[in-house]
Amino acid sequence: MPVSTGTRVLKCVDQVVSFTAGIAFDTIHFFNKYHPNPSFTPKWSDKPLLKSWQKSKPNLGWPRQTDSLCPGCVKEARERIIKGEQQYRTLITEKVGEIKAQIVERDGQVWMVKDCPIHGHFEDIMAIDSKFLAWIEKNFPGRDLPAHNDKDLHNHGSSTIRHGRGSVLTVDLTNRCNMMCDPCFMDANQVGFVHELGWEEITEILDNAMKIKPKRQMSVQFSGGEPTMSPYFVDAVRYARKLGYNSVQAATNGIEFAKSKEFCQR
Numbered sequence: 001m002p003v004s005t006g007t008r009v010l011k012c013v014d015q016v017v018s019f020t021a022g023i024a025f026d027t028i029h030f031f032n033k034y035h036p037n038p039s040f041t042p043k044w045s046d047k048p049l050l051k052s053w054q055k056s057k058p059n060l061g062w063p064r065q066t067d068s069l070c071p072g073c074v075k076e077a078r079e080r081i082i083k084g085e086q087q088y089r090t091l092i093t094e095k096v097g098e099i100k101a102q103i104v105e106r107d108g109q110v111w112m113v114k115d116c117p118i119h120g121h122f123e124d125i126m127a128i129d130s131k132f133l134a135w136i137e138k139n140f141p142g143r144d145l146p147a148h149n150d151k152d153l154h155n156h157g158s159s160t161i162r163h164g165r166g167s168v169l170t171v172d173l174t175n176r177c178n179m180m181c182d183p184c185f186m187d188a189n190q191v192g193f194v195h196e197l198g199w200e201e202i203t204e205i206l207d208n209a210m211k212i213k214p215k216r217q218m219s220v221q222f223s224g225g226e227p228t229m230s231p232y233f234v235d236a237v238r239y240a241r242k243l244g245y246n247s248v249q250a251a252t253n254g255i256e257f258a259k260s261k262e263f264c265q266r
């Protein structure tokens with residue numbers, strides 16, 4: 001369809017306005033560094049919001065080195081912990097399964113390559129379009145507020161979350177399921193053991209998550225396996241609503257809801 005003169009003019013005006021606004025924004029930011037207004041501390045945080053120029057960024061682009069995991073070492077560590085041959089706390093105190101990986105570009109794609117001294121060489125594709133990933137990285141606005149008051153919740157060793165403002169807490173209530181799907185990323189029903197949270201563990205997790213700051217809005221999603229297989233599913237939903245979670249969700253296949261009107265009404 002031919003483009004009319006009016007449309008062309010509008011596009012030109014749009015480009016000029018966007019370009020001018022970009023320059024004005026960068027200029028204001030530049031001078032703000034030297035005469036900054038005091039940062040605002042919202043009531044959901046004990047620390048002030050960060051100015052854009054105060055936000056740090058990780059090392060981006062490629063080639064670069066990053067921390068990664070050896071899939072073989074992770075599987076073996078999981079088996080040792082399940083058999084009681086390794087303390088689960090070593091996941092916090094040691095770098096279990098961690099190895100260095102290189103992020104590299106090959107033929108317009110971005111790959112992660114890594115070598116484990118025990119299990120050998122691994123390669124995973126990260127992006128099929130390196131230009132698109134570069135664009136995503138370029139638009140990363142920088143790290144958010146440092147997490148604080150969250151020692152009970154965010155103590156995961158080298159995987160500890162250090163920045164953010166509270167969003168969605170995912171609680172895996174059980175690894176049981178009423179299905180056995182091949183591509184299940186949780187291997188629900190397929191690992192030969194049941195891992196299920198007790199009531200005290202559920203309330204502790206939900207209580208701890210409400211204590212952290214910053215916590216702009218905290219939602220919870222009950223997941224699994226199939227969360228409705230947990231005997232505490234309905235009570236957990238009620239408890240989370242009572243604590244004031246912003247929204248309470250369930251990642252469910254819906255079978256239990258479809259089977260019983262009474263279950264839905266609970």
Ligand code: SF4
Pocket residue numbers: 177178179180181183184185186187188189224225226253
């Ligand atoms: S958790 Fe979901 S994907 Fe996994 S077996 Fe159950 S229904 Fe299937």
